[in-house]
Amino acid sequence: MKVDDIKRICVVGAGTMGSQIAQQCALSGYDVVLNDVNDELLAKSIAGNRAILTRRVDKGTMTKEELEAALGRVAPISDLEKAAGEADFVFEAIYENRQAKRELFGKLDEICPPHTILASNSSTMVISSLVEGIKRKDKAANTHFFHPVLVMKLVEVVKGQWTSEETAQICYELAKRIGRTPIMIHKEITSFVVxxxxxxxxxxxxxxxxxxxxxxxxxxxxxxxxxxxxxxxxxxxxxxxxxxxxxxxxxxxxxxxxxxxxxxxxxxxxxxxxxxxxxxxxxxxxxxxx
Ligand SMILES: NC(=O)c1ccc[n+]([C@@H]2O[C@H](COP(=O)([O-])OP(=O)(O)OC[C@H]3O[C@@H](n4cnc5c(N)ncnc54)[C@H](O)[C@@H]3O)[C@@H](O)[C@H]2O)c1
Known part of the structure; x- marks a missing residue:
């Protein structure tokens, strides 16, 4: 797979980080599905993004049409199977809880097409500790964004012990495509660089x-x-x-x-x-x- 093959992105976890990761991808033209455990949380997340982008319209750095288009590219879907079933790339941004993340990666491994890359936004946990039990270990990596994602440019891409070079490079290129500046961490280490x-x-x-x-x-x-x-x-x-x-x-x-x-x-x-x-x-x- 190449970064050009990524057409549809899914973000799981619509909290502080996931909401804005989804919005940043949509601002760069990607179709994004945003997933969380219920529709209320998803509605809150979309409303939060609308409020942030409205400030850009007020400042004159974005038009109303651009705002509506960017919000329209984020589809909130609370059913994980529907949300991730056709994704080419999944960003995981749920709670910092190892067991919950491991279970989620297990489900994503079952649900997603074989080519799909799975990336974790964990602040501390290396990817190999989250995907031990899945089949596509080579297609999993850490992509660590910074808060607030719509402002902070850095993404730490971390190559795990099973991450393929191709996967690491796609994560790196995708970060660039969505207007962020990636750094590559070649060997996994908890909590990464920053x-x-x-x-x-x-x-x-x-x-x-x-x-x-x-x-x-x-x-x-x-x-x-x-x-x-x-x-x-x-x-x-x-x-x-x-x-x-x-x-x-x-x-x-x-x-x-x-x-x-x-x-x-x-x-x-x-x-x-x-x-x-x-x-x-x-x-x-x-x-x-x-
Ligand atoms: N907040 C920060 O400053 C920051 C910065 C960098 C990285 N991170 C990392 O990003 C991740 C998310 O952090 P956050 O601050 O956005 O958390 P948050 O608590 O704001 O949001 C987490 C969201 O995940 C949802 N969720 C939990 N389990 C889920 C599941 N199984 N399926 C779908 N949704 C689920 C929750 O309902 C919640 O909306 C964590 O791993 C954290 O370490 C956070």
């Missing part, structure tokens, strides 16, 4: 704050002005959700036993108090005051 680097940076930032060397606000200022990052590690943690960060660290600790990756007490205290960042109005910063 999140591994970020984890080290943010763990150091947490350690400095926890031990009273500097406040989270000053550390954020230092990272922004001294390293040129657009956000400091604490701002970014609030933006992504402290529960997400906590779970990612727990998961990686469980998998690797690396002591340094354990969630810091500062993070545990905030999560236990229900302060999860922007989405709850409070995290390292207080968003309700603004």
């Amino acid at each position: 999140n591994r680097i970020l984890a080290k940076l943010s763990q150091e930032a947490f350690w400095l704050a926890e031990n009273g060397y500097a406040t989270p606000r000053d550390i954020d200022t230092a990272v922004k002005l001294g390293l040129g990052h657009p956000m400091g590690p604490f701002e970014l943690a609030d933006f992504s959700g402290l529960d997400i960060l906590y779970n990612a660290r727990q998961q990686r600790y469980k998998e690797t036993g690396e002591e340094w990756v354990k969630p810091s007490q500062l993070l545990i205290d905030l999560v236990q108090a229900g302060h999860l960042g922007r989405k709850t109005g409070k995290g390292f910063y207080d968003y309700e005051k603004k």
Whole structure:
């Protein structure tokens, strides 16, 4: 198969990531089927995409006709068999739960035509740990997008232990076709490149704050002005959700036993108090005051 043979894309999981992966593909002219467990979630996802694209129309960067055409290319279908039955390429973007992902890949292996490529958007789990039980192991890879997908250009394409060169190249080319910038990770490693680097940076930032060397606000200022990052590690943690960060660290600790990756007490205290960042109005910063 070649990237030109991809006509129909299916995205499974219409949450934060899947909704926008589907929309980004449609904006690039692909016919996309978006799947989730029920029609209400799909309707919410489509409404969210409409709201985002409407802002582009308001700013004059997109016409109303382009908006309707791009939304019209995403078909919401809650029946997985109908959604994935004719797909040439499937992006998996369901919860970060290994068992759920493994079951889904098993079903997709049964439902999809033999040529279909299956790609996971997991933030941490390598593809070989998700597709052990399926037949088309060579046609599976990680394609890791960043939040928010409609804005963030990077896609990490990760070649798993069974991924064929052809599959990896098709994932890479498809990412380019949908207006993203891929990087190729040639050997699979949990959490890939960006999140591994970020984890080290943010763990150091947490350690400095926890031990009273500097406040989270000053550390954020230092990272922004001294390293040129657009956000400091604490701002970014609030933006992504402290529960997400906590779970990612727990998961990686469980998998690797690396002591340094354990969630810091500062993070545990905030999560236990229900302060999860922007989405709850409070995290390292207080968003309700603004
Ligand atoms: N949120 C982020 O910043 C981010 C960034 C990069 C990667 N990721 C990864 O992307 C994936 C999705 O994350 P998210 O933040 O979009 O999650 P989310 O919770 O917003 O959405 C997950 C969606 O999957 C649906 N779902 C669950 N099981 C399903 C099934 N069997 N079939 C169909 N739909 C199902 C849920 O109903 C939900 O709508 C995860 O693997 C996550 O690690 C997340």
